[in-house]
Amino acid sequence: MLALGKLLELTLAGREPATKIQVTTEGTRLRWLAEGALEVTPPAGKDNGLDLLLSAGVHGNETAPIELLDRLLHGIARGEIKPRVRILILFGNPQAIRQGERYVEQDLNRLFNGRHEQAEGFEAIRASELEHLASAFFREPERSRLHYDLHTAIRGSKIEQFAIYPWAEGRSHSQRELQRLNAGGIDAVLLQRKGSITFSAFTYETLNAEAFTLELGKARAFGENQLVNLDLLEARIQQIIEGQEPEDEPVGLDGLQVFRVSREVIKRSDAFKLHLPDDIENFSELPLGYLLAEDAGGATWVIEKGERVIFPNPAVKNGLRAAILIVPSNAADLL
Numbered sequence: 253m254l255a256l257g258k259l260l261e262l263t264l265a266g267r268e269p270a271t272k273i274q275v276t277t278e279g280t281r282l283r284w285l286a287e288g289a290l291e292v293t294p295p296a297g298k299d300n301g302l303d304l305l306l307s308a309g310v311h312g313n314e315t316a317p318i319e320l321l322d323r324l325l326h327g328i329a330r331g332e333i334k335p336r337v338r339i340l341i342l343f344g345n346p347q348a349i350r351q352g353e354r355y356v357e358q359d360l361n362r363l364f365n366g367r368h369e370q371a372e373g374f375e376a377i378r379a380s381e382l383e384h385l386a387s388a389f390f391r392e393p394e395r396s397r398l399h400y401d402l403h404t405a406i407r408g409s410k411i412e413q414f415a416i417y418p419w420a421e422g423r424s425h426s427q428r429e430l431q432r433l434n435a436g437g438i439d440a441v442l443l444q445r446k447g448s449i450t451f452s453a454f455t456y457e458t459l460n461a462e463a464f465t466l467e468l469g470k471a472r473a474f475g476e477n478q479l480v481n482l483d484l485l486e487a488r489i490q491q492i493i494e495g496q497e498p499e500d501e502p503v504g505l506d507g508l509q510v511f512r513v514s515r516e517v518i519k520r521s522d523a524f525k526l527h528l529p530d531d532i533e534n535f536s537e538l539p540l541g542y543l544l545a546e547d548a549g550g551a552t553w554v555i556e557k558g559e560r561v562i563f564p565n566p567a568v569k570n571g572l573r574a575a576i577l578i579v580p581s582n583a584a585d586l587l
């Protein structure tokens with residue numbers, strides 16, 4: 253295997269490769285760009301016009317998606333996977349990956365769309381670097397742009413694998429991309445209704461890519477991901493990379509559950525209290541009228557009809573999202 257196929261090993265060791273460019277016998281070029289960042293270019297004449305950004309490890313303790321990208325890159329570096337698309341592989345937060353932590357100083361996935369300019373520390377610098385790497389990668393206007401930012405969640409989930417679809421004024425949802433995801437084992441999509449400061453929101457809103465955060469199961473340490481089954485997604489990503497997606501797939505989104513964001517619960521102060529058991533699962537429906545959270549100044553969040561909760565986390569810093577309330581939706585919301 254070409255040495256640059258060992259991007260994860262290099263990243264875990266905090267080392268730069270001696271050789272920055274390598275080419276497989278078939279002519280696929282690997283180029284090391286920065287820590288945890290590698291560009292793959294298909295052989296001349298074999299490129300089908302898609303630019304595919306695959307990121308994982310934006311949260312350092314979410315290892316199953318990092319292992320997935322490592323497997324795909326090994327396949328490419330051994331010549332077993334034959335790319336027909338340009339690919340940018342990014343391990344988002346190398347320092348946090350080495351430490352096995354969600355983040356070191358601050359949540360990298362709250363520093364995009366310029367938010368890093370108002371922050372300090374190495375995660376702010378990394379967010380800026382990731383924005384530059386993604387912008388340079390998606391530089392050709394006539395090519396298709398697709399970004400999957402791969403994550404796992406802190407807690408268990410009633411729906412294990414789901415996508416978060418960012419929002420931008422005037423943009424419609426791509427049925428093709430949703431169908432692709434559904435074929436890759438993604439069972440639900442959550443539609444955002446406003447702009448955001450996550451990595452996928454940056455590539456969607458600012459770089460005009462089709463972009464999704466993909467939640468793929470529960471976060472565990474390296475080597476402990478036997479319960480996270482990524483077979484369908486891995487097979488689909490490999491098909492996208494090789495330009496080999498089936499042409500005769502049934503059209504439709506019948507297998508995909510649709511939710512939309514009802515409200516975000518923002519923690520305003522140290523007085524914030526979230527009234528949920530520690531083991532509550534994502535997508536749990538809460539009773540109408542339930543007092544979900546309280547904050548300084550008498551602020552309260554009371555559950556409205558049909559609301560379910562995902563990503564509850566009272567430990568976030570003040571000013572950040574401590575939970576999302578969502579409601580079931582239907583294809584009519586897929587504009």
Ligand SMILES: O=C(O)CCC(=O)N[C@@H](CCC(=O)O)C(=O)O
Nearest residue numbers: 361403405406407416450465563
């Ligand atoms: O399990 C949790 O509480 C968080 C899981 C996670 O990291 N989710 C992403 C979602 C990003 C998005 O909203 O697109 C995050 O919180 O950054």
Ligand SMILES: [Zn+2]
Nearest residue numbers: 311314403404
């Ligand atoms: Zn995450």
